[in-house]
Amino acid sequence: MSDTNSFHRANSLLGSDQSCDVLVVGGGINGTGIARDLAGRGWRVVLCEQDDLGAHTSSASSKLIHGGLRYLEYREFGLVRKALLERERLLRSAPHIMWPMRFVLPHDAHMRPAWMIRLGLWLYDHLAPRRFLPGCETVDLNHSPLGAPLQPQWQRGFVYSDGWVDDARLVVLCAMDASELGASILTRTRCTAITPDGDGWCATLQAQGAREPTTLRARAVVNAAGPWVERVLRDGMGVRSNPTHLRLVKGSHIVVPRCTAHDHAYILQGEDGRIVFVIPYEQDFTLIGTTDVAFQGDPSAVRIDDDEVAYLCQTVNRYLKQAVTPQDVRWSYAGVRPLLDDAQSSASAVTRDYRLQVSNEPAPWLTVWGGKITTFRVLAEQAATQVGELLGSRRLPWTAHAWLPGGNLLEHVNTEEVLIHPQAAFAGLQAHLLRQLPWLDDALASRWCRAYGGRVFRMLAHVSHPDALGREVSPGLHEIELSYLRRHEWARTAEDILWRRSKLGLHYSPSERQAVADWLTAQG
Template sequence: MQPASPPTPQKADDHTSEADYHCDVLVIGGGINGVGIARDLAGRGWRVVLCEQEDLASHTSSSSTKLIHGGLRYLEYGEFGLVRKALMERELLLRSAPHIMWPLRFVLPHDASMRPAWMIRLGLWLYDNLAPREFLPGCESVALNKSPLGEPLKPGWTKGFVYSDGWVDDARLVALCAQDAAEQGAQVLTRTRCEAMRAHAGGWRATLAHLDPATQAATHRLTVQTRLVVNAAGPWAEQMLRQVMAVPTTPGKGGDAHEKLRLVKGSHIVVPRIFNHDHAYIFQGRDKRIIFAIPYERDFTLIGTTDIEHKAPPGHVQIDTEEVIYLCQELSRYLRRPVQPGDVVWSYAGVRPLLDDASGKASAVTRDYRLQAQMRPAPWLTVWGGKLTTFRLLSEEAADEVGKMLGDERHHWTGDATLPGGFLGDLIEETSNPMADMAEFQSRLRRRHPWMDLGLMRRWTRAYGGRVLRLLDGVRSRSDLGAEIAPDLYEAELFYLKRHEWAMTADDVLWRRSKLGLHYSAEQRQAVVDWFVAQTKVGQQGYHHSAMSR
């Protein structure tokens, strides 16, 4: 079945409203929680509109450490409920999208000066047993001085532990949830800012402004009448609630003066690959923080993260020199070859919107979430906090709450659903192990399309999973893919991303729908910029795409 284009919301057809559109739920925010909630609600049959002021996953949701994990270090803070909740989701998520998520083994060198070995063993035993595991292997001890896993480390690190978690392409996870929401009937509006909102006719009247991607100027405005608003604006959630929605904050007047966000910046650096095996490392910093070193994009290692209070506006965040030095120094304490700031080829930073639980250190602030629902002045629900691994559960609970508020509770459905591309059954008979499924799918795809080189096949199957068959529909050779805009980036893929994944600029493709920007030169990145500029001009002239755009 071809993916459905995002439908237009129903036009208002009653005499009481002059709004452009009517819907049941307006979701504000195109990060992982917003798209997850929109997806769940649309799958239950609600009429949903989602608006995001920039591109999908423009901020926090593309700036994570890219892990599907329970959060081993949270055990030390006594957050057993949060860890168990995340661990329960871990394998479920890995099954739902084996192309963008997969198991990853972590090496934890033992530092006796920080925690005794028995404490580490106990923590890892809890980590293995707080939730069921079907295909992820359990923890084990490793003699680092006798294992290839110890080769990148200084000789003094002789004892360690290995345990399982998962890796995820965070920005693609957001894009696929949005795609699924649209295919379930939601309207997904990117580059669309919610400018104003007021209670009206038992619901909300919202004014949305569609923004030009280049200038951020409003090109046109529309009004939406909705029965309920979900505020999933992440770092902007408090601002949205207090300023745009103008919800009173005095206790007893329909608000809650005690729900506050604590903005914490997390920064990461990327360096050329510093080890050759497929495991990741989890290092304990001298300040008791955790630092990950993760295989990344074949040729690189991803290192992070930091935890620093962020006082500036959430849209203005970048890594500081001090953070780069900190990450390099803490990592170099373990490595035979030190990592230097000059080794950094790319860095990114994001702001985590965490619940302010009055913890002293930023690293100790809870990663759990809270859903705040109110009926005054009209029905609204705000998402406070959260983490990537628990997005599906958060979305399910939010959809349940929306059903209660609208007086029409509907059934769960995402627990055993796949994300777009997660179904591989068009080429294989699926097994119980998503890693084996993905390997077999790649093998059969290569046999069906022998003209594809191994690198392109791996990238496309990892990005699109089973949906790669739609991208390859009618393609019998490389020449059928259209012009090669940059190495292994063809027009067929760019048109696909424009049509089905809301890609409007080169950055959308190079840094969010993929990480090709990390592999390209400045000239190659500019070629992608030029292609999008040319497409914009073509669109303005009313040009009708050729068959290549399919």
């Protein structure tokens, strides 16, 4: 399906009057989260995104659901508590794309005394309830497998819990939920102008490939454009004077061959005081990041530079036995984080909290400033409530205990253990799939369960034998999955599929990646 046809199909859902209650501008995690919450409260919602869902900042994170241990140092106790409360909610809402991870913090006595680290970790464990994540503990790195990848001078460490997330898939799941609740999701559709129209707004939407723009009337506008939020507010909505501003910070990551033989991650502190994560990634790789570099320019054209690669290698080489070099880098990515400017001199010290700005002038609007992926749900909940108040009807929140699409693994698992730990449900889901399709390859079953959770049974609803999967376009990627991604997840290009809906691009050769692009081209 072409982007133009997709736009017209979604556009027809808006109704003959081409109107909605709320137009959400921006298809990152905040925009899709807000659209989902609003749609679940019964509002008529349209979301437009100029590119693919999560194509920029929201797919360029460190892939962590975390409270932000280092934010305690800046006394951001409220932000840390808010994030810790959300951490377990999110891990329960979609255990196929989010799961617990243990982090190893080697102790550097020159940086901080051990008692200070223990106090910080005790606070981290107790600022919010933990139902299934284990608490912190000390570890003798000389006599533990966790110390094996480290240089011998790192003798003592601490271990604590946080979570991992497939960030790009989280964005897609929010958009899917919003769509199934009645929202219209318009990808590759730029909002070129938003002008006041009586007590609402008149928006001009231009789809890629469409000859003419479409006009949409909205009672309220949510500006969740991430790094572009000031541009939308100023150039799109005509709000020229505003006291709140963004600070754009580039964060870059590198992916190298696997550095460790265990499933724990490391949090390493550089000599400059910044921290860098070393995270097991995609079975065969290690993810290393991130940097904090002030950014000016076009956020869609952001790239990692050689100095950042060298910095990340230098930081981890202070700890690892086997040095990481720029030549080891198999893939890299960079994103621009739109942080709330709080006048801090250091990019690392800038708050990761958010601010919601609302106004009825010249018509109802809400702008999202800042934020982080862990707090997207509570941000969306607060935003939806405030938008409702602008529209004269508060309506009740509902997402705190809701599953994301595919996250309700309980319906496929018959065991009491899942009530204690969500990952037990995932193991049960995979076993259930293999009982239904015993000829299915174990690795493929595992990947599908991780990507789609309970929705894997929708994708395979009419599959009873291997031929029904269709042609294997590239290793482990069949036509049935490609068609599902196009129909249900707004995937249009090979990049959408290989680097956001999955990370198969990391495992494929150039010719195998090209085969996916060729298949999509052949579909029209």
